[in-house]
Amino acid sequence: xxxxxxxxxxxxxxxxxxxxxxxxxxxxxxxxxxxxxxxxxxxxxxxxxxxxxxxxxxxxxxxxxxxxxxxxxxxxxxxxxxxxxxxxxxxxxxxxxxxxxxxxxxxxxxxxxxxxxxxxxxxxxxxxxxxxxxxxxxxxxxxxxxxxxxxxxxxxxxxxxxxxxxxxxxxxxxxxxxxxxxxxxxxxxxxxxxxxxxxxxx
Amino acid sequence: xxxxxxxxxxxxxxxxxxxxxxxxxxxxxxxxxxxxxxxxxxxxxxxxxxxxxxxxxxxxxxxxxxxxxxxxxxxxxxxxxxxxxxxxxxxxxxxxxxxxxxxxxxxxxxxxxxxxxxxxxxxxxxxxxxxxxxxxxxxxxxxxxxxxxxxxxxxxxxxxxxxxxxxxxxxxxxxxxxxxxxxxxxxxxxxxxxxxxxxxxxxxxxxxxxxxxxxxxxxxxxxxxxxxxxxxxxxxxxxxxxxxxx
Numbered sequence: 467x468x469x470x471x472x473x474x475x476x477x478x479x480x481x482x483x484x485x486x487x488x489x490x491x492x493x494x495x496x497x498x499x500x501x502x503x504x505x506x507x508x509x510x511x512x513x514x515x516x517x518x519x520x521x522x523x524x525x526x527x528x529x530x531x532x533x534x535x536x537x538x539x540x541x542x543x544x545x546x547x548x549x550x551x552x553x554x555x556x557x558x559x560x561x562x563x564x565x566x567x568x569x570x571x572x573x574x575x576x577x578x579x580x581x582x583x584x585x586x587x588x589x590x591x592x593x594x595x596x597x598x599x600x601x602x603x604x605x606x607x608x609x610x611x612x613x614x615x616x617x618x619x620x621x622x623x624x625x626x627x628x629x630x631x632x633x634x635x636x637x638x639x640x641x642x643x644x645x646x647x648x649x650x651x652x653x654x655x656x657x658x659x660x661x662x663x664x665x666x667x668x
Numbered sequence: 669x670x671x672x673x674x675x676x677x678x679x680x681x682x683x684x685x686x687x688x689x690x691x692x693x694x695x696x697x698x699x700x701x702x703x704x705x706x707x708x709x710x711x712x713x714x715x716x717x718x719x720x721x722x723x724x725x726x727x728x729x730x731x732x733x734x735x736x737x738x739x740x741x742x743x744x745x746x747x748x749x750x751x752x753x754x755x756x757x758x759x760x761x762x763x764x765x766x767x768x769x770x771x772x773x774x775x776x777x778x779x780x781x782x783x784x785x786x787x788x789x790x791x792x793x794x795x796x797x798x799x800x801x802x803x804x805x806x807x808x809x810x811x812x813x814x815x816x817x818x819x820x821x822x823x824x825x826x827x828x829x830x831x832x833x834x835x836x837x838x839x840x841x842x843x844x845x846x847x848x849x850x851x852x853x854x855x856x857x858x859x860x861x862x863x864x865x866x867x868x869x870x871x872x873x874x875x876x877x878x879x880x881x882x883x884x885x886x887x888x889x890x891x892x893x894x895x896x897x898x899x900x901x902x903x904x905x906x907x908x909x910x911x912x913x914x
Contacts, residue, residue: 476680478759481898482872483687484849485695485863486834489780493772493834496798499782504737504796505728531700539784545719545842553718555840564720588713599715601845606697608688608866610847614715629710638705657701667682667707668716668843 483610486603490541495568510543510566513580517560520549520581525615525644525651528574529602532658536574540604542567544578544615546597551584582617588628595623595630602655612666613655619647629666638664677903678712679843680759688866695862696823716843717902722768724802731800734773734813738796745795747776747814749890752850752878755807756837759901763807769897770800770836771811778819778829787819812890818857830857830864839899850895851877 491499495508514522525544529537544565547553554563563583567576585593595616602611616624624630624643633639641663644651655663690702730737735745752771756764774780774797777789781797795814803809816831832849839845851858851873858864858877867873875898884892 476759476901478757478761478898478901479683479686479872479875480680480759480900481837481846481848481875482867483846484834484866484876485698486836486847488784489772489774489782490834490847492780492782492797493770493836496772496796501738501781501796501798504798505731505800509722532702532704533700535700537701543845545715547715553714555718555721556723557720562720586714589711594713594715597715599842601842603847604701606695606699606701608690608692608695608698608702609684610845611703612843629713632710633708658704662703662705664705665703665707667684667709668679668712 483608485605485608486541486610488539488605490539490603491568494541494566498568508566510562510564513562513565513578515560518581519560520584521649523580523582523649523651525578525580525598525653527576527644527653527655529569529604529655530657530659531606534659536569537604537657538569538571538574540569540574540576540602542569542576543601544580545599545601546580547583547586549581549584551586553586585623590628592626592628593623595620595627597627600655611657612668613663614642614666615651615653616643617651618643618645633664638662677717679717679841679900679902681709682900686869686872688868692862692866694824695866698866712841712843717841719838719840719842719844721766721840722802722838727800727802732811734795734797734799734811737799739794743794745775745814746792747795747817749812750815751810751812751884751886751890751892752833752895753808753810753881753884753892754878754894754896756803756809756897756899757807758839758899762901763803763805764839764899765803765805765807767803767840767899768800768838769803769809770798771813771833772798773813773816773833774819776814776817778817789817789819815852818855823862827862828857828860830855830861835897837897837899841902844899846897846899848876848897852893853877853879
């Protein structure tokens with residue numbers, strides 16, 4: 467129910483989150499889990515075409531729990547700007563800034579074939595470094611986790627990035643930066659432990 | 669190259685005391701999957717206030733009918749036929765039109781069509797368990813399905829999930845992205861469920877509990893349950909040096 471709450475200024479509260487659970491694939495990537503014939507294809511599997519402008523990249527990652535175990539049932543979505551730093555709510559045939567990928571059931575790897583995003587302004591007008599926004603859900607995660615991926619070959623832009631700049635514990639900044647270059651990047655996410663990834667309250 | 673996109677207003681901060689905490693030990697899987705360090709907050713940028721949009725043209729005619737969308741010709745899923753309907757609103761009570769809503773569920777016996785589900789209850793050959801729709805101009809949405817069954821799950825020695833339907837909802841900004849579950853009014857398993865109980869406030873649990881809605885039912889066909897979904901609202905004010913984009 468959505469009745470008024472104790473707070474009369476804003477009568478509605480955001481629906482509380484619940485875990486995506488172990489069977490998230492049925493809803494979000496049914497073809498991936500063998501439910502075929504309901505949708506032609508799973509959403510978010512193709513982000514680029516032959517005509518997409520910008521530097522092609524592949525981004526591979528894994529998610530680890532606090533015991534160092536791979537999550538093989540996580541699902542990751544990404545949202546990013548095009549190579550000019552423009553977000554396209556409505557996907558064009560040549561570029562969708564949104565991707566969705568379940569972790570591989572054996573290797574735990576998620577992979578996106580996309581482009582390096584351009585720089586997007588922060589509200590103060592300063593430019594953010596190229597980055598991809600991530601949202602991670604899985605069994606055991608009660609509320610989807612928000613983080614970002616920056617790129618190791620953008621050191622100057624990263625050094626001036628307004629979000630990275632506000633991270634007090636500088637040794638943690640590396641948890642947001644994908645390793646690699648020349649179009650191939652890898653990025654592991656750690657939910658806990660000494661390498662715990664930075665997650666954001668956006 | 670850089671963007672000259674204009675930013676829409678910021679979203680209301682998420683009330684993280686209303687949502688479940690990350691670490692909820694009675695739901696055991698959360699113990700090793702819950703971040704321990706404080707989240708880092710910053711004001712919304714275009715990266716948070718924009719998000720993907722999906723057109724009605726992507727929807728197939730049976731996408732919002734789980735009774736039929738996996739069934740063989742002339743067949744239908746087994747179970748109590750129900751309609752689930754409601755509206756997508758924001759925290760200011762405004763309709764949120766044009767957003768993709770995806771849902772998935774167990775069959776009437778409490779069994780998922782997923783290789784990781786080994787529950788004794790049988791699969792229904794005519795039930796897949798997934799559907800989707802896009803909210804209308806007034807934020808409304810509806811789909812037809814069968815009432816899912818409760819089922820046991822390995823957590824405590826005898827934990828059962830109440831009957832529930834999973835929902836994934838997009839907003840207009842990526843920061844509104846939400847996954848939740850819908851429960852059914854009157855189900856005695858709701859109060860016993862460790863996943864439900866990751867939520868502290870009974871009013872928040874009540875918000876996830878759909879109500880029987882006889883006025884929306886289809887006589888001689890299906891009962892209806894009403895479930896409104898609330899997404900984060902956005903600040904909209906003339907005192908932020910911009911008059912556009914609100």
